[in-house]
Amino acid sequence: MVAAMSSYLNADKTYLTLTPAGIFEAFSQSEPTDEQLSLQDLMSYGETLLAADWLERYSDEWLQSFIEHGWIEKLSLLLPAPNLPLDQFLPYVVASLSGKRRAAIGSDEGFCLARIGYSQEEADMLSVAAADFSGFMIRQKQRGWAVESQAISFFQQVDLLIPETSFVFLWIDGSGYALIIDGEPLTNSRAFVEMVWALKTSGLRFLS
Amino acid sequence: MSDLDLIKENEMEARRVFRLYSRKVFLAPNNRHFHEQRINASLLLTEKEPLQGAVADFFYGCWYDIPYDVNNLFTRIKDRLYPHVQQGFRDCISKKRYIQRNSMLATRWSVLISPSLNEQKQRLLISSDDAKEISKDITAELMQAREDKDWGTIEQIENEFFAHCIARNDRLAFSLVWFRLGKSDWQFDERWNNCQQHLDQTIKT
Numbered sequence: 001m002v003a004a005m006s007s008y009l010n011a012d013k014t015y016l017t018l019t020p021a022g023i024f025e026a027f028s029q030s031e032p033t034d035e036q037l038s039l040q041d042l043m044s045y046g047e048t049l050l051a052a053d054w055l056e057r058y059s060d061e062w063l064q065s066f067i068e069h070g071w072i073e074k075l076s077l078l079l080p081a082p083n084l085p086l087d088q089f090l091p092y093v094v095a096s097l098s099g100k101r102r103a104a105i106g107s108d109e110g111f112c113l114a115r116i117g118y119s120q121e122e123a124d125m126l127s128v129a130a131a132d133f134s135g136f137m138i139r140q141k142q143r144g145w146a147v148e149s150q151a152i153s154f155f156q157q158v159d160l161l162i163p164e165t166s167f168v169f170l171w172i173d174g175s176g177y178a179l180i181i182d183g184e185p186l187t188n189s190r191a192f193v194e195m196v197w198a199l200k201t202s203g204l205r206f207l208s
Numbered sequence: 209m210s211d212l213d214l215i216k217e218n219e220m221e222a223r224r225v226f227r228l229y230s231r232k233v234f235l236a237p238n239n240r241h242f243h244e245q246r247i248n249a250s251l252l253l254t255e256k257e258p259l260q261g262a263v264a265d266f267f268y269g270c271w272y273d274i275p276y277d278v279n280n281l282f283t284r285i286k287d288r289l290y291p292h293v294q295q296g297f298r299d300c301i302s303k304k305r306y307i308q309r310n311s312m313l314a315t316r317w318s319v320l321i322s323p324s325l326n327e328q329k330q331r332l333l334i335s336s337d338d339a340k341e342i343s344k345d346i347t348a349e350l351m352q353a354r355e356d357k358d359w360g361t362i363e364q365i366e367n368e369f370f371a372h373c374i375a376r377n378d379r380l381a382f383s384l385v386w387f388r389l390g391k392s393d394w395q396f397d398e399r400w401n402n403c404q405q406h407l408d409q410t411i412k413t
Contacts, residue, residue, distance in 0.1 A: 019310060019322045073310040075326045084375055092375035096316065096338055099223075161227045184227070189316035190323050 009063075011052035015075040016063075018042050020188045022071030023196050027170040028150040030138070038062060039071060043200045048079045082198040089198055090114035096191045099162075099184030106130040108176025117182065130167045130178030137169070153185070172199050222252035226262070226317075233262075234319045237269035247285065250317075255337035259288055261317030267300050268307045268321045275303045290336070336380055342372065343384035350389065370403040379407050 018026060018039060026032070026039035038058040042049055051074070055063065066072040082089055094103040095116040102117025106127030115123035133152055150170075153163035168179040168187065177199065179187075229246035236242060243266035250259040263285065267274050278301055286294050296313045299305050307313060310324040315335065346369050353361040373382045382403065386396070 017325050021322065070309050070322070073322075073325060077326065079325060088371055089375045092372045096335065096376075101338065101341070159224065159228075161224045184223070186316040188314075188318060188322055190325055191316075193325065 009051050009074065011055055012050065013076070014051040015048040015078055016042055016051050016054055017048050017073050017075055017079065018193055018196075019070055019073050020192045021069070022066070022073075023170075023193055024150055024187075025069070025071050027172055027196060030171045030174075030176065032171070035062060035066075039066065040200070042072070043197045046081050046083075046201060048075060081201045082194050084198075086198060086202050087114065090195065091116040093191045093195045093198070094179065096189060097179060097185065097187050097195075098181045099186055100182045102182035104180040106178040106180060108134050108178070113177070118180075123180070126165070126180045127178070130169075130180055131176075133167055134169050134176055134178060151185075170196065172196065219253060222249050225249040226253065226258060230262075230317075230319050233265055233269065237265075237320050240266075240270050240273065243269060244281065247281070251285065251288065256288060256290065257315045257335050257337045258317040259285060260290075260293055260313065261315035261319075263289070263297060264307060264311060264313040264315065265318050265320040267297060267313070268309070268311075271306055274300050339378050339380040340384065342378070343381040343388070346381070346385050347388045350385075350394075351392065366399060370399060373403055374406055377407070377410055382407060 022039055023043075026036050026043070029036060032040065038054075041057070042054065051063070063072070067074070082093075090105055091114045094105055094114060095101045097103050098117070100117065104115040104118050104123040104126060105113045106123075107113055108131055110128040110131035112120070112123040112127040118126065137149070137152075151166055151168040153166040155162070156164050162184050163181075164183070166179075166181045166185045168181065168185070170177045170179070181187075226246060226249035229242050229249060232239070232242040233246055243262070246262045247259065247266060250262045253259070282297065282301065286297075289297070293313060300307055307321065308324075309321050310326070311321050312324050312327055314321040314323045316323065346365065349365050350362060353359075353365060369381075369385065372378060386400070386404075389396075
Protein backbone atom coordinates (compact mmCIF):
# COMPACT_ATOMS: atom_id res chain seq x y z
CA MET A 1 0.00 0.00 0.00
CA VAL A 2 2.81 2.38 0.95
CA ALA A 3 4.57 1.50 -2.25
CA ALA A 4 1.40 2.10 -4.24
CA MET A 5 0.75 5.47 -2.68
CA SER A 6 4.39 6.46 -2.86
CA SER A 7 4.56 5.74 -6.56
CA TYR A 8 1.23 7.49 -7.14
CA LEU A 9 2.65 10.47 -5.29
CA ASN A 10 6.11 10.22 -6.76
CA ALA A 11 7.18 10.52 -3.16
CA ASP A 12 10.81 11.27 -3.90
CA LYS A 13 9.91 14.35 -5.85
CA THR A 14 6.75 15.54 -4.12
CA TYR A 15 6.87 17.93 -1.21
CA LEU A 16 4.10 18.31 1.33
CA THR A 17 2.76 21.35 3.10
CA LEU A 18 -0.29 22.18 5.16
CA THR A 19 -3.23 24.08 3.71
CA PRO A 20 -4.91 26.81 5.79
CA ALA A 21 -7.50 24.20 6.84
CA GLY A 22 -4.63 21.88 7.73
CA ILE A 23 -3.13 24.56 9.97
CA PHE A 24 -6.42 24.81 11.88
CA GLU A 25 -6.57 21.05 12.26
CA ALA A 26 -2.94 20.63 13.29
CA PHE A 27 -2.59 23.46 15.78
CA SER A 28 -6.05 23.71 17.35
CA GLN A 29 -5.50 21.69 20.51
CA SER A 30 -3.26 22.24 23.53
CA GLU A 31 -2.77 18.48 23.66
CA PRO A 32 -2.62 17.37 20.03
CA THR A 33 -3.34 13.82 18.92
CA ASP A 34 -0.72 11.72 17.12
CA GLU A 35 -2.37 12.59 13.81
CA GLN A 36 -2.25 16.29 14.60
CA LEU A 37 1.42 15.98 15.59
CA SER A 38 2.16 14.30 12.30
CA LEU A 39 0.60 17.27 10.52
CA GLN A 40 2.60 19.68 12.67
CA ASP A 41 5.76 17.86 11.59
CA LEU A 42 5.33 19.33 8.12
CA MET A 43 5.80 22.82 9.57
CA SER A 44 8.79 21.93 11.73
CA TYR A 45 11.70 22.29 9.33
CA GLY A 46 13.49 25.04 7.47
CA GLU A 47 12.05 23.81 4.20
CA THR A 48 9.14 21.75 2.92
CA LEU A 49 9.37 18.04 3.66
CA LEU A 50 9.58 15.38 0.95
CA ALA A 51 6.61 13.02 0.96
CA ALA A 52 9.05 10.09 1.13
CA ASP A 53 10.62 11.47 4.33
CA TRP A 54 7.25 12.01 5.96
CA LEU A 55 6.12 8.50 4.96
CA GLU A 56 9.12 7.01 6.72
CA ARG A 57 7.62 8.19 9.99
CA TYR A 58 3.88 8.14 9.42
CA SER A 59 1.37 5.94 7.71
CA ASP A 60 0.28 6.06 4.15
CA GLU A 61 -3.36 5.82 5.26
CA TRP A 62 -2.97 9.01 7.25
CA LEU A 63 -1.49 10.82 4.29
CA GLN A 64 -4.29 9.71 2.03
CA SER A 65 -6.89 10.74 4.59
CA PHE A 66 -5.25 14.14 5.21
CA ILE A 67 -5.18 14.86 1.48
CA GLU A 68 -8.85 13.86 1.18
CA HIS A 69 -9.74 16.19 4.03
CA GLY A 70 -7.93 19.02 2.24
CA TRP A 71 -5.38 19.46 5.04
CA ILE A 72 -2.27 18.72 2.97
CA GLU A 73 -1.21 20.12 -0.39
CA LYS A 74 1.24 18.27 -2.62
CA LEU A 75 3.92 20.52 -4.06
CA SER A 76 6.25 20.04 -6.98
CA LEU A 77 8.83 22.43 -5.55
CA LEU A 78 10.78 22.88 -2.39
CA LEU A 79 9.88 25.97 -0.38
CA PRO A 80 12.07 27.47 2.34
CA ALA A 81 10.42 28.52 5.62
CA PRO A 82 10.19 32.26 6.25
CA ASN A 83 13.46 33.28 7.85
CA LEU A 84 12.97 36.87 8.93
CA PRO A 85 12.98 37.63 12.65
CA LEU A 86 9.41 37.45 13.93
CA ASP A 87 9.14 41.11 14.85
CA GLN A 88 10.01 42.01 11.27
CA PHE A 89 7.61 39.49 9.81
CA LEU A 90 4.52 38.88 11.93
CA PRO A 91 2.88 42.32 11.96
CA TYR A 92 2.93 42.59 8.20
CA VAL A 93 1.82 39.04 7.53
CA VAL A 94 -0.99 39.05 10.05
CA ALA A 95 -2.44 42.18 8.39
CA SER A 96 -3.72 40.22 5.41
CA LEU A 97 -5.82 37.99 7.66
CA SER A 98 -8.13 40.93 8.36
CA GLY A 99 -10.54 42.53 5.91
CA LYS A 100 -9.59 45.86 7.52
CA ARG A 101 -5.85 45.13 7.76
CA ARG A 102 -6.06 45.44 11.55
CA ALA A 103 -4.84 42.42 13.45
CA ALA A 104 -2.66 41.32 16.34
CA ILE A 105 -1.13 38.20 17.86
CA GLY A 106 -1.42 37.63 21.59
CA SER A 107 0.16 34.99 23.81
CA ASP A 108 -1.97 32.83 26.08
CA GLU A 109 -0.57 34.84 28.97
CA GLY A 110 -2.15 37.97 27.55
CA PHE A 111 0.88 39.67 26.03
CA CYS A 112 0.71 41.31 22.63
CA LEU A 113 3.42 39.81 20.40
CA ALA A 114 2.67 41.68 17.20
CA ARG A 115 0.15 44.19 15.97
CA ILE A 116 -0.78 46.15 12.88
CA GLY A 117 -3.53 48.73 12.53
CA TYR A 118 -4.42 48.55 16.22
CA SER A 119 -2.85 51.02 18.66
CA GLN A 120 -0.59 49.48 21.30
CA GLU A 121 -3.28 50.12 23.90
CA GLU A 122 -6.01 48.40 21.85
CA ALA A 123 -3.75 45.46 21.04
CA ASP A 124 -2.77 45.03 24.70
CA MET A 125 -6.41 45.13 25.79
CA LEU A 126 -7.45 42.61 23.13
CA SER A 127 -4.53 40.31 23.97
CA VAL A 128 -5.67 40.16 27.60
CA ALA A 129 -9.24 39.50 26.43
CA ALA A 130 -7.97 36.73 24.14
CA ALA A 131 -6.14 35.05 27.03
CA ASP A 132 -9.35 35.22 29.09
CA PHE A 133 -11.38 33.60 26.32
CA SER A 134 -8.73 30.92 25.84
CA GLY A 135 -8.84 30.12 29.56
CA PHE A 136 -12.64 30.14 29.49
CA MET A 137 -12.71 27.59 26.68
CA ILE A 138 -10.24 25.34 28.46
CA ARG A 139 -12.30 25.49 31.68
CA GLN A 140 -15.52 24.65 29.83
CA LYS A 141 -13.80 21.70 28.23
CA GLN A 142 -12.64 20.44 31.61
CA ARG A 143 -16.22 20.72 32.87
CA GLY A 144 -17.38 18.46 30.08
CA TRP A 145 -18.60 20.83 27.38
CA ALA A 146 -16.92 19.39 24.30
CA VAL A 147 -15.62 22.68 22.94
CA GLU A 148 -14.01 21.80 19.67
CA SER A 149 -14.15 25.35 18.39
CA GLN A 150 -10.95 27.13 17.52
CA ALA A 151 -12.30 30.64 17.16
CA ILE A 152 -14.74 33.12 18.65
CA SER A 153 -16.32 36.00 16.77
CA PHE A 154 -18.20 39.03 18.07
CA PHE A 155 -20.82 40.80 16.02
CA GLN A 156 -22.52 44.16 16.24
CA GLN A 157 -25.23 43.54 13.71
CA VAL A 158 -28.10 41.18 14.21
CA ASP A 159 -27.57 39.38 10.89
CA LEU A 160 -24.34 37.93 12.37
CA LEU A 161 -22.67 38.16 8.99
CA ILE A 162 -19.49 40.21 9.34
CA PRO A 163 -17.77 39.98 12.72
CA GLU A 164 -16.39 43.02 14.49
CA THR A 165 -13.58 41.08 16.15
CA SER A 166 -12.52 37.45 15.93
CA PHE A 167 -10.13 35.47 18.11
CA VAL A 168 -8.48 32.41 16.58
CA PHE A 169 -6.65 30.13 18.99
CA LEU A 170 -3.59 28.12 18.04
CA TRP A 171 -1.24 25.94 20.09
CA ILE A 172 2.35 25.74 18.92
CA ASP A 173 4.85 23.61 20.88
CA GLY A 174 2.85 23.92 24.09
CA SER A 175 2.39 27.68 23.87
CA GLY A 176 -0.97 29.24 23.16
CA TYR A 177 -1.40 32.04 20.62
CA ALA A 178 -4.44 34.07 19.73
CA LEU A 179 -4.85 35.77 16.40
CA ILE A 180 -6.97 38.84 16.88
CA ILE A 181 -8.66 39.90 13.66
CA ASP A 182 -10.65 43.04 13.05
CA GLY A 183 -13.56 42.86 10.59
CA GLU A 184 -13.88 40.05 8.10
CA PRO A 185 -11.50 37.20 8.97
CA LEU A 186 -9.56 36.02 5.88
CA THR A 187 -7.54 33.09 7.11
CA ASN A 188 -7.85 31.04 3.93
CA SER A 189 -4.54 32.38 2.74
CA ARG A 190 -0.96 31.49 2.09
CA ALA A 191 0.08 34.15 4.60
CA PHE A 192 -1.72 32.22 7.36
CA VAL A 193 0.29 29.08 6.59
CA GLU A 194 3.58 30.97 6.38
CA MET A 195 2.86 32.81 9.62
CA VAL A 196 2.40 29.58 11.58
CA TRP A 197 5.41 28.07 9.82
CA ALA A 198 7.47 31.05 10.95
CA LEU A 199 6.22 30.73 14.54
CA LYS A 200 6.93 27.00 14.59
CA THR A 201 10.45 27.17 13.17
CA SER A 202 11.70 30.45 14.59
CA GLY A 203 12.28 29.24 18.13
CA LEU A 204 10.60 32.54 19.00
CA ARG A 205 13.49 34.52 17.58
CA PHE A 206 12.05 38.00 17.84
CA LEU A 207 15.10 40.13 17.33
CA SER A 208 17.34 40.37 14.30
CA MET B 209 -26.11 61.59 3.66
CA SER B 210 -23.10 62.61 1.56
CA ASP B 211 -22.17 60.78 -1.65
CA LEU B 212 -19.15 59.33 0.11
CA ASP B 213 -21.29 57.95 2.94
CA LEU B 214 -23.69 56.49 0.41
CA ILE B 215 -20.86 54.78 -1.48
CA LYS B 216 -19.52 53.34 1.79
CA GLU B 217 -22.98 52.17 2.81
CA ASN B 218 -23.54 50.47 -0.57
CA GLU B 219 -20.15 48.79 -0.36
CA MET B 220 -20.90 47.56 3.16
CA GLU B 221 -24.21 46.14 1.96
CA ALA B 222 -22.44 44.39 -0.95
CA ARG B 223 -19.97 42.90 1.55
CA ARG B 224 -22.82 41.55 3.65
CA VAL B 225 -24.50 40.00 0.60
CA PHE B 226 -21.17 38.57 -0.51
CA ARG B 227 -20.65 36.99 2.88
CA LEU B 228 -24.23 35.71 3.06
CA TYR B 229 -23.80 33.89 -0.24
CA SER B 230 -20.32 32.72 0.77
CA ARG B 231 -22.01 30.81 3.57
CA LYS B 232 -24.66 29.44 1.25
CA VAL B 233 -22.00 28.36 -1.25
CA PHE B 234 -20.06 26.67 1.54
CA LEU B 235 -23.14 24.70 2.55
CA ALA B 236 -24.31 23.95 -1.02
CA PRO B 237 -21.19 23.97 -3.22
CA ASN B 238 -23.03 22.86 -6.36
CA ASN B 239 -25.81 25.45 -6.25
CA ARG B 240 -25.16 27.65 -9.25
CA HIS B 241 -27.69 30.30 -8.22
CA PHE B 242 -25.81 30.95 -4.97
CA HIS B 243 -22.51 31.23 -6.85
CA GLU B 244 -23.98 33.72 -9.30
CA GLN B 245 -25.49 35.88 -6.56
CA ARG B 246 -22.11 35.91 -4.80
CA ILE B 247 -20.29 36.86 -8.00
CA ASN B 248 -22.82 39.67 -8.56
CA ALA B 249 -22.14 41.00 -5.05
CA SER B 250 -18.38 40.85 -5.62
CA LEU B 251 -18.75 43.00 -8.74
CA LEU B 252 -19.96 45.82 -6.47
CA LEU B 253 -16.75 45.77 -4.43
CA THR B 254 -13.70 47.80 -5.36
CA GLU B 255 -11.20 44.98 -4.90
CA LYS B 256 -10.54 42.30 -7.51
CA GLU B 257 -9.74 39.50 -5.08
CA PRO B 258 -13.29 38.75 -3.84
CA LEU B 259 -14.48 38.37 -7.44
CA GLN B 260 -11.57 36.11 -8.35
CA GLY B 261 -12.13 34.02 -5.21
CA ALA B 262 -15.86 33.69 -5.92
CA VAL B 263 -15.30 32.74 -9.56
CA ALA B 264 -12.71 30.15 -8.53
CA ASP B 265 -15.22 28.61 -6.10
CA PHE B 266 -17.86 28.60 -8.84
CA PHE B 267 -15.54 26.84 -11.28
CA TYR B 268 -14.73 24.27 -8.60
CA GLY B 269 -18.27 23.73 -7.26
CA CYS B 270 -20.02 23.66 -10.66
CA TRP B 271 -17.15 22.14 -12.65
CA TYR B 272 -19.57 20.12 -14.80
CA ASP B 273 -21.17 23.33 -16.13
CA ILE B 274 -17.97 25.22 -16.89
CA PRO B 275 -17.09 23.96 -20.38
CA TYR B 276 -20.70 24.21 -21.55
CA ASP B 277 -22.64 27.00 -19.95
CA VAL B 278 -20.50 29.79 -18.60
CA ASN B 279 -19.72 32.10 -21.50
CA ASN B 280 -22.39 34.73 -20.78
CA LEU B 281 -21.33 35.04 -17.19
CA PHE B 282 -17.64 35.07 -18.02
CA THR B 283 -18.05 37.75 -20.68
CA ARG B 284 -19.72 39.94 -18.05
CA ILE B 285 -16.92 39.62 -15.48
CA LYS B 286 -13.71 38.96 -17.39
CA ASP B 287 -12.58 42.57 -17.64
CA ARG B 288 -12.52 42.85 -13.86
CA LEU B 289 -9.91 40.09 -13.61
CA TYR B 290 -6.15 40.33 -14.08
CA PRO B 291 -5.07 39.01 -17.52
CA HIS B 292 -3.20 35.95 -16.15
CA VAL B 293 -6.18 35.09 -13.95
CA GLN B 294 -8.55 35.52 -16.86
CA GLN B 295 -6.35 33.13 -18.87
CA GLY B 296 -6.42 30.60 -16.02
CA PHE B 297 -10.21 30.56 -16.05
CA ARG B 298 -10.26 30.41 -19.85
CA ASP B 299 -8.14 27.25 -19.70
CA CYS B 300 -10.84 25.70 -17.54
CA ILE B 301 -13.59 26.74 -19.95
CA SER B 302 -11.72 25.21 -22.86
CA LYS B 303 -11.21 22.02 -20.82
CA LYS B 304 -7.44 22.35 -20.71
CA ARG B 305 -7.66 21.93 -16.96
CA TYR B 306 -9.96 21.75 -13.95
CA ILE B 307 -9.59 23.82 -10.82
CA GLN B 308 -8.14 21.73 -8.01
CA ARG B 309 -8.80 22.07 -4.30
CA ASN B 310 -5.58 24.06 -3.96
CA SER B 311 -5.32 26.48 -6.82
CA MET B 312 -3.42 29.57 -7.87
CA LEU B 313 -6.78 30.95 -8.93
CA ALA B 314 -8.23 30.78 -5.39
CA THR B 315 -7.93 33.79 -3.09
CA ARG B 316 -8.34 34.32 0.64
CA TRP B 317 -12.01 35.11 -0.10
CA SER B 318 -12.63 31.62 -1.50
CA VAL B 319 -14.55 29.23 0.73
CA LEU B 320 -14.45 25.95 -1.22
CA ILE B 321 -10.82 25.92 -2.29
CA SER B 322 -7.55 27.37 -0.99
CA PRO B 323 -4.76 29.37 -2.56
CA SER B 324 -1.95 27.06 -3.59
CA LEU B 325 1.61 27.28 -2.27
CA ASN B 326 2.91 25.46 -5.31
CA GLU B 327 4.38 28.53 -6.95
CA GLN B 328 7.63 30.07 -5.88
CA LYS B 329 7.62 33.02 -8.24
CA GLN B 330 4.26 34.21 -7.03
CA ARG B 331 5.30 33.86 -3.43
CA LEU B 332 3.73 37.12 -2.52
CA LEU B 333 2.47 37.29 1.01
CA ILE B 334 0.32 40.21 0.06
CA SER B 335 -2.53 40.62 -2.37
CA SER B 336 -2.40 43.23 -5.08
CA ASP B 337 -5.57 44.79 -3.62
CA ASP B 338 -3.84 45.29 -0.29
CA ALA B 339 -0.63 46.51 -1.93
CA LYS B 340 -2.52 49.22 -3.78
CA GLU B 341 -4.42 50.30 -0.66
CA ILE B 342 -1.22 50.41 1.39
CA SER B 343 0.64 52.41 -1.23
CA LYS B 344 -2.22 54.92 -1.35
CA ASP B 345 -2.23 55.31 2.45
CA ILE B 346 1.55 55.54 2.77
CA THR B 347 1.87 58.12 0.01
CA ALA B 348 -0.86 60.26 1.59
CA GLU B 349 0.72 59.99 5.07
CA LEU B 350 4.17 60.89 3.77
CA MET B 351 2.91 63.86 1.76
CA GLN B 352 0.96 65.11 4.76
CA ALA B 353 4.00 64.76 7.03
CA ARG B 354 6.13 66.68 4.53
CA GLU B 355 3.54 69.43 4.38
CA ASP B 356 3.64 69.58 8.20
CA LYS B 357 7.47 69.55 8.07
CA ASP B 358 7.33 66.62 10.50
CA TRP B 359 10.67 65.01 9.57
CA GLY B 360 10.66 62.53 12.47
CA THR B 361 7.32 61.13 11.39
CA ILE B 362 8.50 60.86 7.80
CA GLU B 363 11.46 58.73 8.81
CA GLN B 364 9.26 56.56 11.01
CA ILE B 365 6.65 56.01 8.28
CA GLU B 366 9.38 55.26 5.75
CA ASN B 367 11.03 52.70 8.05
CA GLU B 368 7.69 51.01 8.74
CA PHE B 369 7.04 50.91 5.02
CA PHE B 370 10.43 49.35 4.23
CA ALA B 371 9.83 46.74 6.91
CA HIS B 372 6.44 45.99 5.38
CA CYS B 373 7.86 45.66 1.85
CA ILE B 374 10.63 43.30 2.97
CA ALA B 375 8.47 41.14 5.23
CA ARG B 376 5.69 40.79 2.67
CA ASN B 377 7.93 40.87 -0.40
CA ASP B 378 5.72 43.70 -1.55
CA ARG B 379 7.40 44.96 -4.68
CA LEU B 380 4.14 46.34 -6.00
CA ALA B 381 3.55 48.74 -3.09
CA PHE B 382 7.22 49.78 -3.14
CA SER B 383 7.07 50.62 -6.85
CA LEU B 384 3.78 52.47 -6.56
CA VAL B 385 4.95 54.61 -3.63
CA TRP B 386 8.32 55.28 -5.28
CA PHE B 387 6.56 56.32 -8.48
CA ARG B 388 4.00 58.58 -6.77
CA LEU B 389 6.55 60.25 -4.50
CA GLY B 390 8.98 60.63 -7.39
CA LYS B 391 6.43 62.73 -9.21
CA SER B 392 6.53 65.25 -6.36
CA ASP B 393 10.33 65.50 -6.04
CA TRP B 394 10.67 63.29 -3.00
CA GLN B 395 14.17 63.04 -1.51
CA PHE B 396 14.96 59.32 -1.71
CA ASP B 397 17.86 58.51 0.60
CA GLU B 398 20.07 55.43 0.98
CA ARG B 399 17.34 53.47 2.83
CA TRP B 400 15.15 53.50 -0.29
CA ASN B 401 17.99 52.05 -2.37
CA ASN B 402 18.70 49.43 0.27
CA CYS B 403 15.07 48.37 0.31
CA GLN B 404 14.97 48.16 -3.46
CA GLN B 405 18.15 46.09 -3.51
CA HIS B 406 16.69 43.74 -0.91
CA LEU B 407 13.56 43.24 -3.02
CA ASP B 408 15.66 42.69 -6.15
CA GLN B 409 17.71 40.05 -4.37
CA THR B 410 14.54 38.22 -3.41
CA ILE B 411 13.61 37.95 -7.08
CA LYS B 412 16.99 36.47 -7.95
CA THR B 413 16.93 33.86 -5.19
